[in-house]
Amino acid sequence: MTAAIIDGKAIAKDIRAELKEEIEELKAAGTTPGLAVVIVGEDPASHTYVNSKEKSSKEIGIHSEVYRFPADLTEEALLQKVEELNNDKNIHGILVQLPLPKHISEDKVIDAISPEKDVDGFHPVNVGKLVIGKDTFYSCTPYGIMKMLEKENISLEGRHVVVIGRSNIVGKPAALLSLMNNATVTICHSRTKNLKEVTRQADVVIAAVGIPNYVTADHLKPGAIVIDVGINRNEDGKLCGDVDFNSAKETAGAITPVPGGVGPMTITMLLYNTVKSARAFAAK
Ligand code: NDP
Numbered sequence: 001m002t003a004a005i006i007d008g009k010a011i012a013k014d015i016r017a018e019l020k021e022e023i024e025e026l027k028a029a030g031t032t033p034g035l036a037v038v039i040v041g042e043d044p045a046s047h048t049y050v051n052s053k054e055k056s057s058k059e060i061g062i063h064s065e066v067y068r069f070p071a072d073l074t075e076e077a078l079l080q081k082v083e084e085l086n087n088d089k090n091i092h093g094i095l096v097q098l099p100l101p102k103h104i105s106e107d108k109v110i111d112a113i114s115p116e117k118d119v120d121g122f123h124p125v126n127v128g129k130l131v132i133g134k135d136t137f138y139s140c141t142p143y144g145i146m147k148m149l150e151k152e153n154i155s156l157e158g159r160h161v162v163v164i165g166r167s168n169i170v171g172k173p174a175a176l177l178s179l180m181n182n183a184t185v186t187i188c189h190s191r192t193k194n195l196k197e198v199t200r201q202a203d204v205v206i207a208a209v210g211i212p213n214y215v216t217a218d219h220l221k222p223g224a225i226v227i228d229v230g231i232n233r234n235e236d237g238k239l240c241g242d243v244d245f246n247s248a249k250e251t252a253g254a255i256t257p258v259p260g261g262v263g264p265m266t267i268t269m270l271l272y273n274t275v276k277s278a279r280a281f282a283a284k
Pocket residue numbers: 141164165166167168169170171188189190191192195208209210211229230231232242262263266
């Protein structure tokens with residue numbers, strides 16, 4: 001069997017086109033969605049992500065503000081900036097790019113962002129709402145996975161989803177969103193025993209491990225849907241996922257590639273959440 005390829009890039013493009021139209025309607029009614037991104041320090045990968053978020057926002061008509069601070073910015077100054085943005089009527093979404101320098105508490109900064117503007121879905125209030133099954137801002141990568149499956153007409157209802165990874169930004173929210181979509185869910189992690197036996201029972205495998213090419217055909221039931229969240233570099237410095245694509249595609253029924261799978265959906269859902277927030281503020 002050769003798996004169908006789930007084209008995240010094409011799905012992301014469609015969603016962005018829908019958002020662009022929605023933004024035009026919001027603008028015509030007097031609201032321009034605004035996203036503020038704050039970055040501290042010089043980490044090149046983080047700067048690349050932030051530039052990409054800025055560019056993508058502008059492309060669809062979101063008002064974008066980026067605040068770039070040196071690595072020695074104090075925690076107090078960052079908290080003050082967040083508070084300023086919480087009170088800024090032109091801003092509907094606030095994102096503080098992680099990781100932050102060691103002397104700044106990420107928890108304190110996330111807690112300081114107004115839950116109403118927390119378009120990353122990291123604030124404990126929004127995580128709590130996800131846990132109890134309420135509509136809120138969901139973490140962008142797992143939410144992107146759910147949107148991608150929805151657009152491909154792949155229902156999770158009654159299916160066994162196995163998530164490999166339990167991070168707060170990917171694994172846990174992916175499991176909770178799958179549950180919300182009526183899947184039967186298993187979460188695996190570094191202490192899971194006989195992982196292959198577990199994943200071989202899965203109708204859907206979501207791999208968020210951070211180890212290049214970790215999931216192979218051996219982990220999969222024939223026909224399984226495989227979602228590869230990983231963004232890694234292999235020994236040759238080439239971008240690769242957590243799934244060994246060439247091996248897995250011979251057993252899977254459908255699979256996301258890296259690049260061009262989950263990646264493009266993440267920023268798309270950040271834009272989606274910003275528009276959702278602007279709509280909510282406009283309705284007040
Ligand atoms: P983390 O490092 O925070 O979490 C990795 C998880 O994998 C942990 O729960 C860990 O278990 C588990 N794990 C580690 N080794 C094993 C193992 N041998 N077997 C089973 N489970 C294991 O990573 P993230 O969740 O932040 O990211 C995961 C991947 O997704 C990375 O490649 C990252 O680059 C990528 N990513 C991609 C995004 C995108 O937009 N496409 C966005 C965010 C991340 P334990 O908890 O026990 O340590």
